[in-house]
Amino acid sequence: MSITIVDYGSGNLKSVFNALYHLAPHENIFISDKANEILNAERLILPGVGYFKDAMENLKKKNLIQPLNEAVLERKTPILAICLGMQLLFEKSSEGGDQKGLGWIEGHIEKISAKAPHRVPHMGWNDVHFSGDKIFDGLGDAKPFYFVHSYHACCPKKYVTGTSWHSYDFPVSVRKGHIHGMQFHPEKSHHSGLHVLKNFIEQSKRGASS
Amino acid sequence: MIPCIVVKGDMVVQSFFFKRYLPIGNLKTAIEFFVDWDVDEIIMLDIDASKKGYKPRFDLIESVSKKCFVPLTIGGGISTIDDIRDVLNAGADKISINTAAIQNPEFIEQARNKMGSQGVTVSVDAKWQKETNQYEVMIGSGKIKTGLNTAEWCHKAEKLGAGEIFINSVDRDGSRKGYDIDLLKTVSNSVQIPVIACGGVGRVNHLSEAITQGGCQAVSAANIFQHTEHSTIAAKAHLKYVGIDIRISTQVKYESFQFDHLGRPL
Numbered sequence: 001m002s003i004t005i006v007d008y009g010s011g012n013l014k015s016v017f018n019a020l021y022h023l024a025p026h027e028n029i030f031i032s033d034k035a036n037e038i039l040n041a042e043r044l045i046l047p048g049v050g051y052f053k054d055a056m057e058n059l060k061k062k063n064l065i066q067p068l069n070e071a072v073l074e075r076k077t078p079i080l081a082i083c084l085g086m087q088l089l090f091e092k093s094s095e096g097g098d099q100k101g102l103g104w105i106e107g108h109i110e111k112i113s114a115k116a117p118h119r120v121p122h123m124g125w126n127d128v129h130f131s132g133d134k135i136f137d138g139l140g141d142a143k144p145f146y147f148v149h150s151y152h153a154c155c156p157k158k159y160v161t162g163t164s165w166h167s168y169d170f171p172v173s174v175r176k177g178h179i180h181g182m183q184f185h186p187e188k189s190h191h192s193g194l195h196v197l198k199n200f201i202e203q204s205k206r207g208a209s210s
Numbered sequence: 211m212i213p214c215i216v217v218k219g220d221m222v223v224q225s226f227f228f229k230r231y232l233p234i235g236n237l238k239t240a241i242e243f244f245v246d247w248d249v250d251e252i253i254m255l256d257i258d259a260s261k262k263g264y265k266p267r268f269d270l271i272e273s274v275s276k277k278c279f280v281p282l283t284i285g286g287g288i289s290t291i292d293d294i295r296d297v298l299n300a301g302a303d304k305i306s307i308n309t310a311a312i313q314n315p316e317f318i319e320q321a322r323n324k325m326g327s328q329g330v331t332v333s334v335d336a337k338w339q340k341e342t343n344q345y346e347v348m349i350g351s352g353k354i355k356t357g358l359n360t361a362e363w364c365h366k367a368e369k370l371g372a373g374e375i376f377i378n379s380v381d382r383d384g385s386r387k388g389y390d391i392d393l394l395k396t397v398s399n400s401v402q403i404p405v406i407a408c409g410g411v412g413r414v415n416h417l418s419e420a421i422t423q424g425g426c427q428a429v430s431a432a433n434i435f436q437h438t439e440h441s442t443i444a445a446k447a448h449l450k451y452v453g454i455d456i457r458i459s460t461q462v463k464y465e466s467f468q469f470d471h472l473g474r475p476l
Contacts, residue, residue, distance in 0.1 A: 018276050123374065185303075189279070190279045
């Protein structure tokens with residue numbers, strides 16, 4: 001089986017690759033920016049380090065939006081979107097002016113309005129409280145993960161699988177069917193992060209129940 | 211809690227007042243040891259790169275990042291957008307810029323536009339100057355004066371898009387006397403973004419002072435984490451003991467560390 005990491009010029013590709021390879025060295029792990037490879041991927045990872053506007057422009061420039069839409073919305077390819085990647089899943093973001101996202105999940109992205117002593121970016125380790133989704137199986141009720149972001153998602157509760165508190169509670173993990181999004185970096189969250197990645201790999205295997 | 215690995219070329223070194231450097235060993239081992247022993251992030255700074263004019267060592271970054279499952283910040287010799295892209299592609303999660311930002315402040319903005327401010331750490335080396343009664347920003351391994359006031363420079367860096375400030379004291383570097391708390395206070399009061407303290411830690415209880423007295427959000431140290439076994443674990447045990455909200459992994463044993471009423475290890 002294989003895992004394809006989408007290369008759109010704005011992700012920490014190597015870190016994601018290293019974590020996946022460490023967990024599943026027997027799988028074929030690709031980094032790709034080619035439409036046909038994304039269309040035919042068995043599982044997709046959409047990484048993210050950067051700027052919302054930059055990311056959407058890169059996706060457009062590389063003609064990846066159409067193949068991603070087809071892979072995820074029509075072929076129902078399981079996808080895990082990380083950090084900026086998760087933010088792109090939504091309809092729009094206020095970062096860099098009003099920017100349109102991929103629109104796969106209803107909701108929008110807005111700046112974290114932290115009050116002293118909390119600072120923005122929300123940076124460092126913070127507990128994620130799980131709401132029972134099996135992507136977090138084996139981790140109990142809550143575990144710390146690594147965050148580094150200045151914006152967060154606002155979306156219907158039914159899609160929220162995990163929240164964190166930084167001045168106030170906000171969603172940091174979402175799921176709409178086979179589409180997963182995580183605001184934190186599982187590939188940088190040592191044991192808890194690697195565990196979640198392992199769950200995604202196992203649960204998105206062809207034939208695994210969803 | 212973020213160990214700082216100081217590298218000269220491909221040798222890990224201990225730094226003393228930015229003047230004397232003692233080689234202490236293998237980089238890959240240092241990183242693997244830190245990742246297993248519950249550190250929150252790792253910063254790796256190549257202090258020769260800017261001075262000697264060479265680029266970041268991509269091959270080194272690639273090999274050490276393979277098993278580094280905590281955030282890795284790479285600094286030293288990054289001066290162009292292409293350097294940033296190459297460093298990220300090699301496995302870094304965040305970048306740290308120092309000399310390049312001072313020589314060309316717009317580079318901070320360009321870096322922010324490329325990767326978002328959260329990926330951009332501006333590292334500042336500061337020295338107390340009696341004559342001008344201020345902390346002055348230094349470059350060239352703490353030897354070259356820039357004429358810049360530290361608090362003003364940090365504030366400017368934030369305005370240009372820095373996501374974090376890594377503040378290092380030239381005076382305290384390697385001294386084991388503890389952080390320069392006045393310097394930390396000056397910097398943390400001048401910005402809204404997170405500040406990482408560095409320079410001078412001799413005992414684990416020095417670490418908490420950066421937070422409780424210096425107003426910082428993260429603590430870093432280089433030398434003390436390089437020779438003592440389990441030093442990162444002792445450090446976290448201390449921080450937790452004095453009431454700081456720090457992540458403790460259930461995989462690591464903290465019970466064997468005892469502290470006196472001042473939080474000093476017994």
